Amino acid sequence: MGFRGQPPRRDGRTPAERALGLAAALADLAGAGLPVDAAIIAAAIVADAVDARLLHIRSVEAKLGPEVAGLVHDALAVRHAPERVELYDDEASSAIRDWVLSAYDVRGAVLEVASRWVGMAHVRGLPVYEQQLVALEALQVFAPLAHALGLGALGAQMEDAAFQVLFPQSYAATGEWLRSLSGRAHSLLDATADALAAAAEADAEFKALAGGVELITRTKSQYSVMRKLLGLDNLAAGGRRRDQLYDLLGLRAIVEPRRDLPPDQAEAAATAACYRLQQLAFELCPPLAGRSKDYVAAPKANGYQSLHATLQLDGGAGGGDGGDAVADAWSASTTAQSTWEECDGAASGSTGGGSMDATSSPTAVTSWAANRAAAVSSAVASPVSPPNAVAAEVEAHVLRYCELQVRTVAMHAAAERGDAAHAGYKGRVDRRQNGVLSL
Template identity: 25%
Template structure:
């Protein structure tokens, strides 16, 4: 969103992070982009900084720091140079007198199309409440975009806005958080952008339901206790059995994320104590056939919970995700 403003860490009693500058971005980009493309990014920064001159975020910082932060997120994904430049310029059409034609003249048709696409997403309006339902909004966003990079830039924009939400008024903070949970996190999931989805959900949950988020995180922390040692033992037992069976693979244990636990508790009317699968193991093998073999091995090690098996290999999720899910008695 063009006019989303950033939080001031000093106002919240938190030591501010070192400022991420265009020089830092260029240094990060040099790891995978050729020098001439990094120079184009710097030229886009000068263009954007001039266009946004005099504009500030709520924190008081110059507005250009927000597009640089969005570009940083995309650089972390190793996005192409056109996406990085479009991220730096993504609010120029919406928030400054600069027209699409000027961007096209300076940076080409591809970049101009991306910037224009992000601007149009921000300007979606609906005639009725039914049209504005989250599912319809998600469908319209995905349908109107010709280049998937527009959605990825928009997700990076929303992610940085969520990271810097603290200075907003409570009612606006909750509205943006709800929108993030209902629209942007599901789109990230649909695109297979799991780390972005998880962070959007965590930030959205904390902003929309701060008390519930704190209580649930504390419950998870207390339940953790000596379970890390138990998880390590289970991980070792599974890995040992895979080696015995001659199956090359990788075993990772993880803690379920607070928002997914909260949604499960709410949907099934459970207390935290009644949620059995707070922890999970991910076993990564080479092909689908090996997945089924590994499932049998795991079911021999630990008793499966009846009715809890899901086959996402035979019936993949809408985003293409394929795996086997099972719940076991520890």
Template identity: 25%
Template sequence: MPDIDAFTEGLKEYLDDQAVNLVRQAYICAEKAHEGQFRRSGEPYIIHPLAVAKILAGLRMDPQTLMAALLHDVIEDTDVAKEELAAQFGDVVAELVDGVSKLTQIEFKSKAEAQAENFRKMTLAMAKDIRVILVKLADRLHNMRTLGPLHPEKRRRIATETLDIYAPIANRLGINSIRIELEDLGFAALYPMRAKYIRKAVQNLRGNHQEIIGEIKRRLEEKLSQRDLEGVIIGREKHLNSIYQKMKYKHKSFHEIMDVYAFRIVTDSEDSCYRILGAVHSLYKPLPGRFKDYIAMPKANGYQSLHTTLFGMHVNIEIQIRTSEMEALANNGIAAHWLYKSSSPDVAAASQVRVDRWVKGLMEMRDRADDSMEFIEDVKIDLFPDEIYVFTPKGKILELPAGATPVDFAYSIHTDVGNACVACRVNKVLSPLSVPLQSGQTIEIVTAPGAKPSMSWLNFVVTGKAKSGIRHFLKEQKQSESSELGRLLLKKSLNSFGKTLSDIPEERIKRVVQHNKVGSFDDILEEIGLGSRMSYIVARQLVPVEGDEEELEILQSDDSENALTIKGAEGLLVSYAHCCKPIPGDPIVGIMGSGSGMTIHAESCTKLSSKGRKQQDGKEQGGWVTLDWAKDITDEFSVELKIGLERHRGIIAEIASAVTLADGNIEKINVEEQNAQLSVISLVVHVQGRRHLARLMRRIRNMKAVISISRVKN
């Protein structure tokens, strides 16, 4: 066993003998279980789990993770059961192996849906133990390194999934070493020719740049020595995928990207980082707006460093300055948590808190999403943040993606704050909720009891948490409103039988629920409110004809003398028709749409003939509901007016003034026709009812220039 001998010998650098022996036992168990199994390349299968364990050993992971890596395919691909692993290696290792096994592919309608559902399961596994995803990342990295023997289409699918999901997760967990390799391997698998040309161009340039790189490094070392500062200077390589993405999305040429020289300075303390920053700024001129302090304000994945760009030697020089601990965290991210658990508990705790917060946010989005596809779209937003940093009024720093708005900020504090948000102050100045935020701003959210999210917020929010929070609230609100509307419609239909809902025996309600094959009576009410089930039929089922206990599927008119009352602000399930724009005082009817609730039309609307009652088997189908307006409605309604008038200077301003004097609001004004003497104007105004409209039209009609005025109903 030469491979395992070399591997376990390397583990002795950071693990004790007992831990190394446990890892060896796990290898022996895995080798025995996979005996006779081979990879597509023809190699023994045990090569793969050993390689996965080696990747994790490179991150200095704990022995339980290494054991799980060696055994990660045992439950799935062999006869060994979870209970056997638990008996031999303990419950933690068995749970880790089981968690990784559950992330395997299952059959779905589409590959996209399979990917989405797998990611949904992954969040559940991560919530139980983040090490599950670390084993999965190492597993994916070795699979990417050995893609060669696979069919080209499968190679492309795996590479796409890697770039879409696994590389961003590695980035979010701060594991830079794995993230960079996953990106470069994914890029090379998707675009082999592009990767080949860029790699060759980089190699050709590297020789030409050695002299400049050497000179810059020598001057930096000299400057640090003058100031008596400790620091190791490392030249940073540019990665293939990074070069390609900058060429593609930033529209830069290859030479523009490669003419920037990048260095990293690793030092002993945070204080030395800032002193080195002063030293390099005294050597070369810093470029304005290019300095970032990620030490004071770490990235969401825990990354810390000082970034600055200098101009010297006729080239741009990018420099990152960080401590050795920050360097380990930058490369190993959450994996460094186990490395620093005993030696530096503060670093470990900070790393764990960030990951816990992210995973908790994922779980919230997962619970709220209607399906896996919606969930993964929301999560992808959060996996690709270009960060901005803003402050709460108490000075706490929050990181948000670029383009985030005050509503995103509100939801990042808490879902309840987002739901109740009505206004905001940016740097103590009242600002729109849709304004994109900038780094350094202080944001204060104004909330109000009973406030609700608006559907229009979905047009400008950018974070997954805000999108899922708004969708979830609107879905709950729609269900509540449809249930209430369904109850009103059913009550009206039962009245025509001389019954109320309280008169119906519980047993009868249960029979109707079973007959309609729904989960509960509330589901029936929701469907009635949405217009996908007729209230008359349900009422007929609840009140059977004497001597006939069967539910009769008879379609009859849902019209009766007992009209529903419309109050003006019914919510998501009741809308007003744009064709006839009904207002309080107009005779109205409601048209039930399948799944969309009720649309209110004026009784005189020409569209009613096609949308209202339809003949079916010689009987009228109840497609509409008789409605009445409530008294004392204070809401405003849109009305369109057509005005013919003589042209003269300032006439539009005079009409606007007349509308204002009549307590109306103009929504839209448009000149439809005009010649030298006459104009026809279309005016959309907000009024509270027919009386208010009559008063407004009278005031406009009394203007000298007005020839005619009429309300547009269709």
């Protein structure tokens, strides 16, 4: 028996529609350059049938070969992995990801992550409590797994969709607030980048050490802001107010090595240039005390290297030439803004606290989401707009600070794609698995 004549599932899609929709999505991902091959797509078409016992795994092996059958087996093991724990707390979720990545073909994990990603687009067809349970699994297990597999875009979209289901009012309020800041944020980032570029160009010491610098700006994505405001990065600590955000704005400087030097000497000089460029940034905009980290001199355990600091764009508590310089540049013509997907392993810490019963009743799941949102309603979803003076003060705070990262080209390549990548750091993908995903 196959999919023919099978009724729609609870999300409104027939089994055939689910299978073909997933296969089409995987084909699109392959076309975009993600690690998806023909075996994964073939496994996607038959995985639901095997899971529903409409098709035996031996038939898959006989017709499509042992590779596809193995991927189906592994994908279904990943699908049912959350059933192995009683609580969806951070410790259990991390254990699930570690187990999946160490015990199964990473392509099977990619397949199930893609299936969950597609499923989130159809979650509204489910009863409300099932929507919330599916969204919670996506947020706690499958979105982090996507990041660990190097599928950051899928993970971000799952997180975004999950937030809309679990915290609809908070999500809408936060999105409206961020959109209201967008124009000013982009202008200030461009002004800050222009000022730092000019300082680097005028500095003889920096120019003697480096071949150049690329400056990339970004505003923090809505799902990342939501994670902080809702306290999902540290459930035990609770949510944060908007005026406790210090990294809505971000500036990354990638220092290029000199091409006229041997590679080792060029990298050493570029590393020294990172420190010089950071000092130039501090002269423009003083650093906020207690928020600077040197991961170049003391790399993370996974090898991640970068200089981190929070700049005070207003010149700091006492004012100063740096803040004035950026303020003067504010009114200058702006340039096109670049963005980077936020996936900084070194700046992210382990999460703790909070839990959800994996076999929760509809009431329990609904209560978890309601309680989590209520805990920070004053920060992100108040039905009454704050007084203009308070709103202006909060906006001034979040636009006052900018997260600065400085690294060499080699450090950047390792952070984005190598063993020091966010995937390896957060998901504990080992060197072998990183190699498989990079093929």
